[in-house]
Amino acid sequence: MSEMVTVRDVDIVTAEIITIKRQTQQVLITAAIELGRRLTEVKSMIPHGEWGKYLQERVDYSQSTADNLMKLYREYGSGQDSLFDNFANSQTFANLSYTQALALLSVPAGERERFAEENDVANKSTREIQELIRQREEQESQINQLQTELTDAKSKKEEVEDLLADAEKECDSRKQEVERLTEQLRKAQEAEQKAKDQLKKAKENPTVPKDLMEKLRAEAEAAATKTAAEKAEKETKKIQGQLEKAQKVAQDAEDEKNRFAQELAQMQQKLQAAQQEVKMANPDVAVFRALFDDVQQTFNRMNDARKTVAAADPAMGDNLKQATIAVLNQWMKELG
Numbered sequence: 560m561s562e563m564v565t566v567r568d569v570d571i572v573t574a575e576i577i578t579i580k581r582q583t584q585q586v587l588i589t590a591a592i593e594l595g596r597r598l599t600e601v602k603s604m605i606p607h608g609e610w611g612k613y614l615q616e617r618v619d620y621s622q623s624t625a626d627n628l629m630k631l632y633r634e635y636g637s638g639q640d641s642l643f644d645n646f647a648n649s650q651t652f653a654n655l656s657y658t659q660a661l662a663l664l665s666v667p668a669g670e671r672e673r674f675a676e677e678n679d680v681a682n683k684s685t686r687e688i689q690e691l692i693r694q695r696e697e698q699e700s701q702i703n704q705l706q707t708e709l710t711d712a713k714s715k716k717e718e719v720e721d722l723l724a725d726a727e728k729e730c731d732s733r734k735q736e737v738e739r740l741t742e743q744l745r746k747a748q749e750a751e752q753k754a755k756d757q758l759k760k761a762k763e764n765p766t767v768p769k770d771l772m773e774k775l776r777a778e779a780e781a782a783a784t785k786t787a788a789e790k791a792e793k794e795t796k797k798i799q800g801q802l803e804k805a806q807k808v809a810q811d812a813e814d815e816k817n818r819f820a821q822e823l824a825q826m827q828q829k830l831q832a833a834q835q836e837v838k839m840a841n842p843d844v845a846v847f848r849a850l851f852d853d854v855q856q857t858f859n860r861m862n863d864a865r866k867t868v869a870a871a872d873p874a875m876g877d878n879l880k881q882a883t884i885a886v887l888n889q890w891m892k893e894l895g
Contacts, residue, residue, distance in 0.1 A: 584656045588631075591657050595632025598625050627661055634664055634671075654681040662688040666695070 869876020
């Protein structure tokens with residue numbers, strides 16, 4: 560019996576490629592999750608601050624790569640009893656590549672599988688998946704914004720309804736107030752008409768009882784007295800206020816007068832000093848002043864010398880003193 564020879568065509572080889580591709584993807588994602596499991600385990604054993612050094616020196620992983628692997632384990636394999644249970648039990652996830660599974664981490668766990676099924680992510684590139692996620696997030700943002708606007712609209716509606724209810728209450732209250740005032744007006748009009756009728760009757764019959772007239776006169780006098788007293792008190796307060804104001808003006812004027820007097824005295828002193836400076840500016844006066852200073856200095860030196868002589872020879876010192884006095888007396892006569 561001759562063996563059957565299978566004719567291999569493009570479809571058969573393509574099917575084999577797809578099968579191997581899927582198997583390879585599953586092996587890779589399974590390995591990635593298991594690597595994440597071990598990395599998570601070993602990280603708890605590494606001293607704080609040495610994780611980056613460990614990754615570089617011991618396993619040759621960057622921080623971002625290690626984070627991605629551990630993230631895959633937490634999202635797809637954490638808490639599973641056997642290797643890849645969570646992933647393998649889902650046909651949707653089983654066909655994903657490492658980069659596709661990683662991209663899907665941006666979708667909340669509870670919505671991830673439905674999102675993958677609805678968008679056929681197994682047949683999408685990583686860039687296409689990221690764009691779908693971006694569009695989904697944008698739609699969710701718009702939905703959240705619309706929900707917020709709806710909530711605000713409901714809140715405003717409730718606020719308007721509350722305002723309307725308050726307005727209705729206020730309207731009812733105003734209506735009641737109008738009715739009350741209308742009733743008061745009616746009663747006032749009735750009282751006014753009654754008073755007019757009584758006045759007309761009094762005019763037609765001017766006879767007024769004596770005791771009533773005395774009472775009315777007493778009340779009128781009392782009212783006039785009270786009005787006069789109030790008026791006098793008001794005038795007194797007014798005059799007192801004017802007096803206080805005048806006293807203040809007088810005090811301010813006195814203070815101003817004293818200030819002007821002080822300024823005048825200061826100006827007179829400055830004027831005298833200026834006049835003295837003018838006098839001293841005379842050339843003859845300047846010569847006299849210079850000579851006077853020389854004489855003063857000479858006299859001081861002579862007196863110091865006399866004191867020195869008197870200390871050694873009191874009699875001679877007394878003679879010098881008498882001679883000095885004689886000269887001073889002669890000068891006094893000439894100045895005479």
